[in-house]
Amino acid sequence: MVELVARSSRVIEARLQKSSVRAISGSMVSYQGQVQFKSAGFGGGAGVLAGLKQKATGESLTLMECTGDGVVQFAVNAQYVTVLPLNNETMQVESRQILALAGNLNTNVQFAGVGGMSGGQGLFTTTVSGTGQVALLSAGGPLIHLEVNPNLPLVVDPDAFVAAKGQLQQSFVTDVSWRSAVGQGGGEAFSLRWQGQGVVSIQPAER
Amino acid sequence: MFEKVNSKVVKADLGRTGPIVSRRGSMLFYSGQVHFAPHQIPGAGGAPGGMGAMVGSMMRSEHERTMIAQGNGQVHYGFQGLALHVIDLPQGGQVTADMSRMLGYTAGMQASIVSTQSQQGGGGGLRGALRGAATGALTGNGMFTTQLSGVGAVVLVAHGELIEIPVGNGPVVVDPQAFVGTVGNVQTQLQSAMSWRDAVGRGSGEAMQLQCNGQGVVLVQASEEKL
Numbered sequence: 001m002v003e004l005v006a007r008s009s010r011v012i013e014a015r016l017q018k019s020s021v022r023a024i025s026g027s028m029v030s031y032q033g034q035v036q037f038k039s040a041g042f043g044g045g046a047g048v049l050a051g052l053k054q055k056a057t058g059e060s061l062t063l064m065e066c067t068g069d070g071v072v073q074f075a076v077n078a079q080y081v082t083v084l085p086l087n088n089e090t091m092q093v094e095s096r097q098i099l100a101l102a103g104n105l106n107t108n109v110q111f112a113g114v115g116g117m118s119g120g121q122g123l124f125t126t127t128v129s130g131t132g133q134v135a136l137l138s139a140g141g142p143l144i145h146l147e148v149n150p151n152l153p154l155v156v157d158p159d160a161f162v163a164a165k166g167q168l169q170q171s172f173v174t175d176v177s178w179r180s181a182v183g184q185g186g187g188e189a190f191s192l193r194w195q196g197q198g199v200v201s202i203q204p205a206e207r
Numbered sequence: 208m209f210e211k212v213n214s215k216v217v218k219a220d221l222g223r224t225g226p227i228v229s230r231r232g233s234m235l236f237y238s239g240q241v242h243f244a245p246h247q248i249p250g251a252g253g254a255p256g257g258m259g260a261m262v263g264s265m266m267r268s269e270h271e272r273t274m275i276a277q278g279n280g281q282v283h284y285g286f287q288g289l290a291l292h293v294i295d296l297p298q299g300g301q302v303t304a305d306m307s308r309m310l311g312y313t314a315g316m317q318a319s320i321v322s323t324q325s326q327q328g329g330g331g332g333l334r335g336a337l338r339g340a341a342t343g344a345l346t347g348n349g350m351f352t353t354q355l356s357g358v359g360a361v362v363l364v365a366h367g368e369l370i371e372i373p374v375g376n377g378p379v380v381v382d383p384q385a386f387v388g389t390v391g392n393v394q395t396q397l398q399s400a401m402s403w404r405d406a407v408g409r410g411s412g413e414a415m416q417l418q419c420n421g422q423g424v425v426l427v428q429a430s431e432e433k434l
Contacts, residue, residue, distance in 0.1 A: 010367045010429035029385035030372055030427045075385070075429035078290075078367025 002102040004083045004133040009142065011075045012083060012100060012135045020067035023074050023100040023135075033070020040065035061095040061107065061126060074100055079137040082201075084163070088131050092170070093163045095126040096137075097203070103132015125170075136163055140205025153195045159206035166198015208313060208360035209293045216285045217293060217362055219276075219311075224360070226277045228318070229284055229311030239280020246275040275314060284362065286310050289434070292369040292426070294361045294390055301356040304363055304388025304426070307434050313359035321354045352388075363387060367429035379419045384431035391423020 002021045007013040011029065014021040022040050040063040066072050075081070081099060084091070092110075101107070108127050128134055136143060143162060148154045155173055164170070173191040194200050208224050209217045219227050221241060228246050276282050285291070291310060294302055303321070312318070355361055363369065365387055372379050374393050383397065396418045419425045 008368055008370050008429065011370050011427075026431070028382055029429065029431070030379055030381040030425065032372070032377060032379050073370065073372070073427065075367065077432065078428070078430035 002133075004100060004102045004135050006081055006083055007073055009080055010078050011073050012081045014066065014072045014074065014100060014102060016066070016068055016070055016072065018069055020065050021072070021100055021102045022063045022065050023072075024076060024098065025062045025064045027074045027076050027099060028064075028066070029073050029075045031066075031070055031072040033068065035066050035068040035070045035072055037064050037066050039063075061098060063101075063107075074135070076137055079139050080142045080203075081135055081137060082143040083133055083135050084165075084201075085133055086128065086131060086165075089165060090127055090129040091134065091163055091165045092125045092127055092168075093134070093136065094161055096207075097162045098126070098128070098134065099137050100135040101128065101132065102135075103130065105130040105132040105134070134163075136201070138162055138201075138203035138205075139207070140203055143201045143203060146200045146202065148194050148196060148198050148200055150195070150197060153193060154200055155191045155193045156200060156202055157206060158190055158192050160202045160204070161192055161200070162203050163201040164194060164198060165201075166196065168194050168196040168198040168200070170194060208295055209311075209362055211291070211293060212283065214290050214368065215288055216283055217291050217310075219282050219284065220280075221276060221282065222279050224313050226275050226314035227282065227284075227311050228273050228275050228314050228316075229362075230286065230309065231272045231274050233284045233286045233310050234274075234276070235283040235285045237276075237280055237282040239278065241276055241278040241280040241282055243274050243276050246273045284311055286364050289364040289366060290368045290428075292363045292365060294363065296357070296359055296361070296390075299356070299358045300391055301354055302361045302363075302388060302390050303352055303354045303393070305434075306353040308363050308365070308387055309353060309355075310362040310364050312355055312361040315357060316355040316359040316361065317357045319354050319356075320351050322351055363426065364434065365426075365428035365430075366432040366434065369426050369428055371424045372427060373424055374419050375422050379425045381417045381419060381425060381427055382431060383415055383417045384433060385427050385429075386417050387426040387428050389419065389423055389425055391421065393419050393421040393423040393425060395419050 001017065002019045003015045005013050016035065025039065028037065042062060076099060086105065106129050110125050110127050146154055148168060171193045173193045209219050212218050216235065221227065369387060398416055398418055
């Protein structure tokens with residue numbers, strides 16, 4: 001078993017007992033005990049296809065596997081950390097906000113939107129599914145969890161979106177009218193709209 | 208000693224702490240009768256000529272410009288919005304960190320600039336110095352580091368908050384970029400965790416590691432960003 005615990009608001013700790021945890025390459029800040037680090041490939045699934053997917057989608061998730069007996073501390077760029085449990089569920093995550101994955105979890109890259117957005121963001125989404133713990137990064141402060149129910153759809157800035165869990169449909173809201181096309185826009189050209197039942201997590205900063 | 212106002216500001220009441228040595232430009236505001244004067248760590252001057260001059264200039268780069276605050280009043284310190292970490296040593300002891308990491312300390316502490324090599328037991332002299340320079344090039348840390356010992360308090364700066372990891376039951380291994388300093392009797396040694404596989408680009412990204420042994424605490428920041 002592996003347990004992920006928040007060591008401080010910006011550092012998580014993985015406690016290994018002859019087990020392993022996956023984390024973003026280069027995110028180890030320190031460790032105690034007998035731990036080996038090796039590359040675990042890309043987060044788009046397994047094998048060559050994952051590498052091709054990564055190239056095609058730009059979803060950059062390069063993982064390392066940390067195996068052994070000991071305690072490892074992970075952090076990236078002093079960002080805040082949140083550990084979320086997944087219980088046979090699927091979560092949609094912005095790939096660069098993933099810090100570590102523990103348990104029986106699979107990652108994949110899915111085509112999530114149509115409409116030919118040129119923003120390059122949100123068209124592809126990384127999904128994490130299974131049972132275990134996910135450690136997520138957030139800039140500017142701790143993650144903010146927003147509840148979505150059928151009566152109350154939620155619209156978020158794609159640059160602040162971090163993760164979504166539950167029975168949710170994602171769609172794009174375009175606010176590009178003739179006015180904004182000639183340069184008088186409100187600065188929020190694309191928004192992500194979430195409908196259904198679930199929780200959307202955002203960070204209090206824009207990428 | 209130092210009182211934390213929030214994660215980025217500390218307050219010192221000079222009446223209780225005595226004079227405070229701090230990095231120049233770190234004073235935010237003060238109240239009361241406080242005088243600031245330039246301050247120099249003894250031994251940071253460097254000797255003229257040859258190898259000694261080279262070492263001296265490296266030591267000077269280790270020496271940040273510092274000032275001393277004396278008098279009666281309250282001084283608030285902060286630096287570039289970085290997270291601050293206060294270490295109290297009421298029973299005596301030592302704190303080792305790069306001078307750039309030190310925001311301030313009580314003037315009763317004994318400050319000295321030490322070679323990271325002699326501290327590692329890597330041998331002194333020219334060879335030690337060269338090895339130190341090579342180590343510094345790899346880690347981005349200098350070959351000299353500042354050691355404060357005695358009874359008092361020290362304030363360190365970090366990108367993101369610091370965590371303290373105890374050393375004693377076996378070594379603690381740290382990413383050199385996340386390493387801030389040590390408290391107590393801790394030796395550091397740089398090692399390479401790189402194998403042939405890593406060299407061809409399939410690595411985990413953890414090629415260089417700093418091993419810490421001894422008795423004490425290792426200070427690690429939540430970031431790989433240098434100051």
